[in-house]
Amino acid sequence: MPTPEPPRTAPERSAAELARVLARLLHRAGRAANLETGRSDCLERSLAPILEHLAEQGPMRIGVLAEELLTDPSTVSRHADHLLALGYVRRQPDPGDRRAWHLALTGVGAGALDDHRRWRAAYLAKVTRDWSDEDRRHLSRLVDRLADELFRDARRRYPVRGTLRSSARENRGRS
DSSP, X not given: OOOOOOOOSHHXXXXXXXXXXXXXXXXXXXXXXXXXXXXXXXXXXXTHHHHHHHHHHOSBXXXXXXXXXXXXXXXXXXXXXXXXXXXXXXXXXXXXXXXXXXXXXOHHHHHHHHHHHHHHHHHHHHHTTTSOHHHHHHHHHHHHHHHHHHHHHHHHHOOOTXXXXXXXXXXXXXX
């Protein structure tokens, strides 16, 4: 594989630096979260986004949930089975189609999510204790903006409902 040319313009250099910093952040955040996985009160990282989304958006079909989380329906289905076994979610009939069902957050799931949110906030308060509130708010705004841009870009590039994986394959190489 040929070595890519180094960035030449200021925007290319700053984008390359952002990519480096984000890769470092994701690696270190993942490692920190992995160290917490053994705790009995720690929600698994792969399950938290599903619970977060159900808490914010309400009950929905697995296919819609997968699309909104930009992941494959089979992955969400596998996680849903685990969440059902934990009692964090329940199945309820789809009011528009009695043959289908929605995934809904339970009280136990809401409690686990609240515990996870409190732990996450306390952990970040601890590791950023020397930061000003303004620095935390500024970083939050920028990360939120980046998350929105990443989501919009994925939606633009892979618009096919419920088939993110096949759509990604079809669009590979397009930018």
